[in-house]
Amino acid sequence: MNEVEIVEMDEVKRIALIAHDNRKQDLLDWASYNVETLKKHKLYATWGTGTLLEEKLGLEVIKFKPGPLGGDQEVGSLIANNGVDILVFFWDPLEPMPHDPDVKALLRIAVVWNVVVVSDKATADFVVSSPFFEKKYPRLVRKYEY
Numbered sequence: 368m369n370e371v372e373i374v375e376m377d378e379v380k381r382i383a384l385i386a387h388d389n390r391k392q393d394l395l396d397w398a399s400y401n402v403e404t405l406k407k408h409k410l411y412a413t414w415g416t417g418t419l420l421e422e423k424l425g426l427e428v429i430k431f432k433p434g435p436l437g438g439d440q441e442v443g444s445l446i447a448n449n450g451v452d453i454l455v456f457f458w459d460p461l462e463p464m465p466h467d468p469d470v471k472a473l474l475r476i477a478v479v480w481n482v483v484v485v486s487d488k489a490t491a492d493f494v495v496s497s498p499f500f501e502k503k504y505p506r507l508v509r510k511y512e513y
């Protein structure tokens with residue numbers, strides 16, 4: 368058995384929000400419906416997504432660079448340093464991107480650290496209505512040797 372440690376998620380979740388251009392409206396619609404809930408949490412986003420969330424919904428967001436210019440990697444770095452509890456990443460399943468390796472790396476590192484990963488509205492609805500969304504949650508993370 369691999370050794371694991373508990374990394375407690377607080378009541379206030381650290382949520383990274385990212386959407387590819389074809390999915391930005393889907394993310395905006397979901398965030399708009401849940402805006403009062405999202406206001407209670409700490410939000411991060413890549414530049415384009417964060418700007419929309421600020422301008423359209425008035426959310427307070429800590430923004431990273433645009434996704435294709437390193438923003439996805441910045442979010443990945445935050446995950447590796449235990450700075451994210453939930454990654455809401457509405458990625459585009461129908462269009463190849465110049466930064467596909469960054470997208471894959473971000474999705475991969477989120478699984479390495481057992482972060483909650485959301486890629487579509489159905490899962491987003493389940494996650495936001497989970498009792499754990501506003502409660503502490505003992506996240507199990509494998510203890511890696513290095």
Ligand SMILES: O=C(CO)COP(=O)(O)O
Nearest residue numbers: 413414415416433434435
């Ligand atoms: O390309 C993205 C994620 O891979 C999204 O980037 P923006 O939020 O900066 O548009």
